[in-house]
Amino acid sequence: MDMPPHPDAPLIEALFRVIAAHGWRGVTVTRLAAASGVPAGELVGRFPSRLGLLRLFGDVVTDEVARGTVPGQGGTPRDRLFDVLMRGLDALAPYKAGLRRLMTEMYTDPVLFGAMAPVFQHSMERMLDAAELDSAGPKGRLRAAGLAVVWIRAVNVWSKDESEELGPTMAALDRALERAEQAARSFGLVGGDLAAAPPDEAATPA
Known part of the structure:
Protein backbone atom coordinates (compact mmCIF):
# COMPACT_ATOMS: atom_id res chain seq x y z
CA MET A 1 0.00 0.00 0.00
CA ASP A 2 1.32 3.43 -0.92
CA MET A 3 2.17 5.73 1.93
CA PRO A 4 0.33 9.07 1.87
CA PRO A 5 2.41 12.22 1.48
CA HIS A 6 3.83 13.48 4.75
CA PRO A 7 1.29 15.92 6.26
CA ASP A 8 4.08 18.34 7.23
CA ALA A 9 5.60 18.63 3.76
CA PRO A 10 4.06 22.12 3.26
CA LEU A 11 5.58 23.26 6.56
CA ILE A 12 9.02 22.07 5.48
CA GLU A 13 8.62 23.85 2.13
CA ALA A 14 7.88 27.03 4.07
CA LEU A 15 10.90 26.43 6.31
CA PHE A 16 13.22 26.27 3.35
CA ARG A 17 11.72 29.37 1.79
CA VAL A 18 12.62 31.17 5.01
CA ILE A 19 16.12 29.66 4.98
CA ALA A 20 16.63 30.70 1.35
CA ALA A 21 15.70 34.28 2.23
CA HIS A 22 17.20 34.66 5.71
CA GLY A 23 19.55 31.74 6.41
CA TRP A 24 19.33 29.21 9.22
CA ARG A 25 19.89 31.79 11.95
CA GLY A 26 17.12 33.87 10.40
CA VAL A 27 14.51 31.16 11.00
CA THR A 28 12.16 32.66 13.57
CA VAL A 29 8.74 31.60 14.76
CA THR A 30 7.25 34.77 13.32
CA ARG A 31 8.77 34.26 9.89
CA LEU A 32 7.91 30.57 9.76
CA ALA A 33 4.34 31.18 10.90
CA ALA A 34 3.89 33.83 8.20
CA ALA A 35 5.38 31.59 5.50
CA SER A 36 3.54 28.42 6.49
CA GLY A 37 0.23 29.66 7.82
CA VAL A 38 0.75 27.55 10.95
CA PRO A 39 -0.03 29.59 14.09
CA ALA A 40 3.04 30.69 16.04
CA GLY A 41 1.72 29.08 19.22
CA GLU A 42 1.39 25.72 17.50
CA LEU A 43 4.92 25.98 16.13
CA VAL A 44 6.35 26.77 19.56
CA GLY A 45 4.44 23.87 21.09
CA ARG A 46 5.62 21.37 18.50
CA PHE A 47 9.15 22.68 18.06
CA PRO A 48 10.62 24.12 21.26
CA SER A 49 13.95 24.08 19.38
CA ARG A 50 14.58 24.74 15.70
CA LEU A 51 16.47 21.44 15.62
CA GLY A 52 13.12 19.67 15.73
CA LEU A 53 12.41 21.18 12.33
CA LEU A 54 15.56 19.56 10.95
CA ARG A 55 14.49 16.17 12.28
CA LEU A 56 11.08 16.66 10.70
CA PHE A 57 12.76 17.57 7.42
CA GLY A 58 14.67 14.28 7.45
CA ASP A 59 11.44 12.36 8.05
CA VAL A 60 9.60 14.17 5.26
CA VAL A 61 12.34 13.32 2.75
CA THR A 62 12.75 9.69 3.77
CA ASP A 63 8.98 9.18 3.85
CA GLU A 64 8.87 10.36 0.24
CA VAL A 65 11.60 7.89 -0.68
CA ALA A 66 9.72 5.10 1.11
CA ARG A 67 6.57 5.93 -0.85
CA GLY A 68 8.40 5.18 -4.08
CA THR A 69 10.11 2.01 -2.88
CA VAL A 70 9.02 -1.27 -4.43
CA PRO A 71 9.91 -4.38 -2.40
CA GLY A 72 12.12 -6.95 -4.13
CA GLN A 73 13.85 -4.43 -6.37
CA GLY A 74 16.69 -6.74 -7.37
CA GLY A 75 20.00 -5.49 -8.72
CA THR A 76 23.25 -5.11 -6.82
CA PRO A 77 23.38 -3.34 -3.46
CA ARG A 78 25.20 -0.45 -5.09
CA ASP A 79 22.56 -0.18 -7.82
CA ARG A 80 19.81 -0.10 -5.21
CA LEU A 81 21.63 2.53 -3.15
CA PHE A 82 22.15 4.66 -6.24
CA ASP A 83 18.46 4.45 -7.09
CA VAL A 84 17.33 5.24 -3.53
CA LEU A 85 19.70 8.20 -3.18
CA MET A 86 18.66 9.64 -6.54
CA ARG A 87 15.03 9.39 -5.44
CA GLY A 88 16.09 11.12 -2.25
CA LEU A 89 17.52 13.97 -4.30
CA ASP A 90 14.28 14.13 -6.27
CA ALA A 91 12.46 14.48 -2.94
CA LEU A 92 14.68 17.46 -2.10
CA ALA A 93 13.65 19.38 -5.23
CA PRO A 94 11.04 21.63 -3.51
CA TYR A 95 13.71 22.80 -1.04
CA LYS A 96 16.64 23.36 -3.40
CA ALA A 97 17.25 27.08 -2.92
CA GLY A 98 17.06 26.82 0.85
CA LEU A 99 19.20 23.71 0.92
CA ARG A 100 21.90 25.42 -1.10
CA ARG A 101 22.13 28.10 1.56
CA LEU A 102 21.82 25.65 4.45
CA MET A 103 24.64 23.45 3.14
CA THR A 104 26.88 26.48 2.71
CA GLU A 105 26.18 27.63 6.26
CA MET A 106 26.62 24.14 7.65
CA TYR A 107 30.32 24.16 6.80
CA THR A 108 30.95 27.42 8.66
CA ASP A 109 28.69 26.77 11.66
CA PRO A 110 29.88 23.85 13.81
CA VAL A 111 26.72 23.97 15.94
CA LEU A 112 24.55 23.57 12.84
CA PHE A 113 26.82 20.82 11.50
CA GLY A 114 26.56 18.98 14.81
CA ALA A 115 22.78 19.34 14.76
CA MET A 116 22.59 17.95 11.24
CA ALA A 117 24.78 14.90 11.98
CA PRO A 118 22.11 12.79 13.75
CA VAL A 119 19.57 13.83 11.11
CA PHE A 120 21.88 12.50 8.39
CA GLN A 121 22.54 9.32 10.37
CA HIS A 122 18.86 8.52 10.90
CA SER A 123 17.97 9.40 7.32
CA MET A 124 20.69 7.16 5.94
CA GLU A 125 19.54 4.27 8.10
CA ARG A 126 16.14 4.65 6.48
CA MET A 127 17.74 4.96 3.03
CA LEU A 128 19.55 1.67 3.64
CA ASP A 129 16.23 0.09 4.66
CA ALA A 130 14.61 1.40 1.47
CA ALA A 131 17.43 -0.20 -0.53
CA GLU A 132 16.75 -3.48 1.33
CA LEU A 133 20.13 -3.32 3.06
CA ASP A 134 20.89 -3.98 6.71
CA SER A 135 21.01 -0.87 8.89
CA ALA A 136 20.96 -2.69 12.25
CA GLY A 137 23.74 -3.14 14.76
CA VAL A 155 23.62 17.02 -2.14
CA ASN A 156 26.40 19.58 -2.44
CA VAL A 157 26.78 18.88 -6.15
CA TRP A 158 23.04 18.55 -6.73
CA SER A 159 22.32 21.91 -5.06
CA LYS A 160 24.42 23.63 -7.75
CA ASP A 161 23.47 21.38 -10.67
CA GLU A 162 21.11 23.18 -13.03
CA SER A 163 21.25 20.57 -15.81
CA GLU A 164 18.00 18.89 -16.80
CA GLU A 165 19.42 15.37 -16.73
CA LEU A 166 21.48 15.90 -13.52
CA GLY A 167 24.52 14.38 -15.18
CA PRO A 168 27.05 16.05 -12.82
CA THR A 169 25.03 14.91 -9.81
CA MET A 170 24.83 11.31 -10.98
CA ALA A 171 28.57 11.26 -11.73
CA ALA A 172 29.36 12.71 -8.31
CA LEU A 173 27.09 10.17 -6.60
CA ASP A 174 28.70 7.31 -8.49
CA ARG A 175 32.19 8.50 -7.50
CA ALA A 176 31.14 8.96 -3.88
CA LEU A 177 29.70 5.44 -3.73
CA GLU A 178 32.94 4.08 -5.21
CA ARG A 179 35.00 5.88 -2.56
CA ALA A 180 32.63 4.61 0.13
CA GLU A 181 33.08 1.03 -1.06
CA GLN A 182 36.86 1.47 -0.92
CA ALA A 183 36.55 2.81 2.63
CA ALA A 184 34.24 -0.07 3.53
CA ARG A 185 36.97 -2.53 2.57
CA SER A 186 39.30 -0.85 5.03
CA PHE A 187 36.70 -1.36 7.78
CA GLY A 188 36.35 -5.04 6.95
CA LEU A 189 32.86 -4.98 5.46
CA VAL A 190 32.27 -7.97 3.20
CA GLY A 191 33.46 -7.36 -0.34
CA GLY A 192 34.00 -3.70 0.39
CA ASP A 193 30.26 -3.19 0.13
CA LEU A 194 28.38 -0.59 2.17
CA ALA A 195 25.79 -3.32 2.63
CA ALA A 196 27.69 -6.43 3.64
CA ALA A 197 25.94 -9.67 2.74
CA PRO A 198 25.08 -12.21 5.44
CA PRO A 199 28.01 -14.62 6.07
CA ASP A 200 26.45 -17.58 4.23
CA GLU A 201 25.61 -15.42 1.20
CA ALA A 202 29.02 -13.74 1.22
CA ALA A 203 30.73 -17.14 1.18
CA THR A 204 28.88 -18.28 -1.93
CA PRO A 205 31.21 -18.29 -4.98
CA ALA A 206 30.30 -15.82 -7.70
Whole structure:
Protein backbone atom coordinates (compact mmCIF):
# COMPACT_ATOMS: atom_id res chain seq x y z
CA MET A 1 0.00 0.00 0.00
CA ASP A 2 1.32 3.43 -0.92
CA MET A 3 2.17 5.73 1.93
CA PRO A 4 0.33 9.07 1.87
CA PRO A 5 2.41 12.22 1.48
CA HIS A 6 3.83 13.48 4.75
CA PRO A 7 1.29 15.92 6.26
CA ASP A 8 4.08 18.34 7.23
CA ALA A 9 5.60 18.63 3.76
CA PRO A 10 4.06 22.12 3.26
CA LEU A 11 5.58 23.26 6.56
CA ILE A 12 9.02 22.07 5.48
CA GLU A 13 8.62 23.85 2.13
CA ALA A 14 7.88 27.03 4.07
CA LEU A 15 10.90 26.43 6.31
CA PHE A 16 13.22 26.27 3.35
CA ARG A 17 11.72 29.37 1.79
CA VAL A 18 12.62 31.17 5.01
CA ILE A 19 16.12 29.66 4.98
CA ALA A 20 16.63 30.70 1.35
CA ALA A 21 15.70 34.28 2.23
CA HIS A 22 17.20 34.66 5.71
CA GLY A 23 19.55 31.74 6.41
CA TRP A 24 19.33 29.21 9.22
CA ARG A 25 19.89 31.79 11.95
CA GLY A 26 17.12 33.87 10.40
CA VAL A 27 14.51 31.16 11.00
CA THR A 28 12.16 32.66 13.57
CA VAL A 29 8.74 31.60 14.76
CA THR A 30 7.25 34.77 13.32
CA ARG A 31 8.77 34.26 9.89
CA LEU A 32 7.91 30.57 9.76
CA ALA A 33 4.34 31.18 10.90
CA ALA A 34 3.89 33.83 8.20
CA ALA A 35 5.38 31.59 5.50
CA SER A 36 3.54 28.42 6.49
CA GLY A 37 0.23 29.66 7.82
CA VAL A 38 0.75 27.55 10.95
CA PRO A 39 -0.03 29.59 14.09
CA ALA A 40 3.04 30.69 16.04
CA GLY A 41 1.72 29.08 19.22
CA GLU A 42 1.39 25.72 17.50
CA LEU A 43 4.92 25.98 16.13
CA VAL A 44 6.35 26.77 19.56
CA GLY A 45 4.44 23.87 21.09
CA ARG A 46 5.62 21.37 18.50
CA PHE A 47 9.15 22.68 18.06
CA PRO A 48 10.62 24.12 21.26
CA SER A 49 13.95 24.08 19.38
CA ARG A 50 14.58 24.74 15.70
CA LEU A 51 16.47 21.44 15.62
CA GLY A 52 13.12 19.67 15.73
CA LEU A 53 12.41 21.18 12.33
CA LEU A 54 15.56 19.56 10.95
CA ARG A 55 14.49 16.17 12.28
CA LEU A 56 11.08 16.66 10.70
CA PHE A 57 12.76 17.57 7.42
CA GLY A 58 14.67 14.28 7.45
CA ASP A 59 11.44 12.36 8.05
CA VAL A 60 9.60 14.17 5.26
CA VAL A 61 12.34 13.32 2.75
CA THR A 62 12.75 9.69 3.77
CA ASP A 63 8.98 9.18 3.85
CA GLU A 64 8.87 10.36 0.24
CA VAL A 65 11.60 7.89 -0.68
CA ALA A 66 9.72 5.10 1.11
CA ARG A 67 6.57 5.93 -0.85
CA GLY A 68 8.40 5.18 -4.08
CA THR A 69 10.11 2.01 -2.88
CA VAL A 70 9.02 -1.27 -4.43
CA PRO A 71 9.91 -4.38 -2.40
CA GLY A 72 12.12 -6.95 -4.13
CA GLN A 73 13.85 -4.43 -6.37
CA GLY A 74 16.69 -6.74 -7.37
CA GLY A 75 20.00 -5.49 -8.72
CA THR A 76 23.25 -5.11 -6.82
CA PRO A 77 23.38 -3.34 -3.46
CA ARG A 78 25.20 -0.45 -5.09
CA ASP A 79 22.56 -0.18 -7.82
CA ARG A 80 19.81 -0.10 -5.21
CA LEU A 81 21.63 2.53 -3.15
CA PHE A 82 22.15 4.66 -6.24
CA ASP A 83 18.46 4.45 -7.09
CA VAL A 84 17.33 5.24 -3.53
CA LEU A 85 19.70 8.20 -3.18
CA MET A 86 18.66 9.64 -6.54
CA ARG A 87 15.03 9.39 -5.44
CA GLY A 88 16.09 11.12 -2.25
CA LEU A 89 17.52 13.97 -4.30
CA ASP A 90 14.28 14.13 -6.27
CA ALA A 91 12.46 14.48 -2.94
CA LEU A 92 14.68 17.46 -2.10
CA ALA A 93 13.65 19.38 -5.23
CA PRO A 94 11.04 21.63 -3.51
CA TYR A 95 13.71 22.80 -1.04
CA LYS A 96 16.64 23.36 -3.40
CA ALA A 97 17.25 27.08 -2.92
CA GLY A 98 17.06 26.82 0.85
CA LEU A 99 19.20 23.71 0.92
CA ARG A 100 21.90 25.42 -1.10
CA ARG A 101 22.13 28.10 1.56
CA LEU A 102 21.82 25.65 4.45
CA MET A 103 24.64 23.45 3.14
CA THR A 104 26.88 26.48 2.71
CA GLU A 105 26.18 27.63 6.26
CA MET A 106 26.62 24.14 7.65
CA TYR A 107 30.32 24.16 6.80
CA THR A 108 30.95 27.42 8.66
CA ASP A 109 28.69 26.77 11.66
CA PRO A 110 29.88 23.85 13.81
CA VAL A 111 26.72 23.97 15.94
CA LEU A 112 24.55 23.57 12.84
CA PHE A 113 26.82 20.82 11.50
CA GLY A 114 26.56 18.98 14.81
CA ALA A 115 22.78 19.34 14.76
CA MET A 116 22.59 17.95 11.24
CA ALA A 117 24.78 14.90 11.98
CA PRO A 118 22.11 12.79 13.75
CA VAL A 119 19.57 13.83 11.11
CA PHE A 120 21.88 12.50 8.39
CA GLN A 121 22.54 9.32 10.37
CA HIS A 122 18.86 8.52 10.90
CA SER A 123 17.97 9.40 7.32
CA MET A 124 20.69 7.16 5.94
CA GLU A 125 19.54 4.27 8.10
CA ARG A 126 16.14 4.65 6.48
CA MET A 127 17.74 4.96 3.03
CA LEU A 128 19.55 1.67 3.64
CA ASP A 129 16.23 0.09 4.66
CA ALA A 130 14.61 1.40 1.47
CA ALA A 131 17.43 -0.20 -0.53
CA GLU A 132 16.75 -3.48 1.33
CA LEU A 133 20.13 -3.32 3.06
CA ASP A 134 20.89 -3.98 6.71
CA SER A 135 21.01 -0.87 8.89
CA ALA A 136 20.96 -2.69 12.25
CA GLY A 137 23.74 -3.14 14.76
CA PRO A 138 27.25 -1.64 14.81
CA LYS A 139 27.95 -2.47 11.16
CA GLY A 140 24.62 -1.01 10.12
CA ARG A 141 25.42 2.22 11.95
CA LEU A 142 28.82 2.28 10.29
CA ARG A 143 27.24 1.82 6.87
CA ALA A 144 24.79 4.63 7.60
CA ALA A 145 27.64 6.91 8.68
CA GLY A 146 29.52 6.12 5.47
CA LEU A 147 26.41 6.68 3.42
CA ALA A 148 25.91 10.06 5.12
CA VAL A 149 29.26 11.17 3.68
CA VAL A 150 28.11 10.01 0.24
CA TRP A 151 24.81 11.86 0.70
CA ILE A 152 26.43 15.14 1.75
CA ARG A 153 28.74 15.08 -1.26
CA ALA A 154 25.87 14.30 -3.60
CA VAL A 155 23.62 17.02 -2.14
CA ASN A 156 26.40 19.58 -2.44
CA VAL A 157 26.78 18.88 -6.15
CA TRP A 158 23.04 18.55 -6.73
CA SER A 159 22.32 21.91 -5.06
CA LYS A 160 24.42 23.63 -7.75
CA ASP A 161 23.47 21.38 -10.67
CA GLU A 162 21.11 23.18 -13.03
CA SER A 163 21.25 20.57 -15.81
CA GLU A 164 18.00 18.89 -16.80
CA GLU A 165 19.42 15.37 -16.73
CA LEU A 166 21.48 15.90 -13.52
CA GLY A 167 24.52 14.38 -15.18
CA PRO A 168 27.05 16.05 -12.82
CA THR A 169 25.03 14.91 -9.81
CA MET A 170 24.83 11.31 -10.98
CA ALA A 171 28.57 11.26 -11.73
CA ALA A 172 29.36 12.71 -8.31
CA LEU A 173 27.09 10.17 -6.60
CA ASP A 174 28.70 7.31 -8.49
CA ARG A 175 32.19 8.50 -7.50
CA ALA A 176 31.14 8.96 -3.88
CA LEU A 177 29.70 5.44 -3.73
CA GLU A 178 32.94 4.08 -5.21
CA ARG A 179 35.00 5.88 -2.56
CA ALA A 180 32.63 4.61 0.13
CA GLU A 181 33.08 1.03 -1.06
CA GLN A 182 36.86 1.47 -0.92
CA ALA A 183 36.55 2.81 2.63
CA ALA A 184 34.24 -0.07 3.53
CA ARG A 185 36.97 -2.53 2.57
CA SER A 186 39.30 -0.85 5.03
CA PHE A 187 36.70 -1.36 7.78
CA GLY A 188 36.35 -5.04 6.95
CA LEU A 189 32.86 -4.98 5.46
CA VAL A 190 32.27 -7.97 3.20
CA GLY A 191 33.46 -7.36 -0.34
CA GLY A 192 34.00 -3.70 0.39
CA ASP A 193 30.26 -3.19 0.13
CA LEU A 194 28.38 -0.59 2.17
CA ALA A 195 25.79 -3.32 2.63
CA ALA A 196 27.69 -6.43 3.64
CA ALA A 197 25.94 -9.67 2.74
CA PRO A 198 25.08 -12.21 5.44
CA PRO A 199 28.01 -14.62 6.07
CA ASP A 200 26.45 -17.58 4.23
CA GLU A 201 25.61 -15.42 1.20
CA ALA A 202 29.02 -13.74 1.22
CA ALA A 203 30.73 -17.14 1.18
CA THR A 204 28.88 -18.28 -1.93
CA PRO A 205 31.21 -18.29 -4.98
CA ALA A 206 30.30 -15.82 -7.70
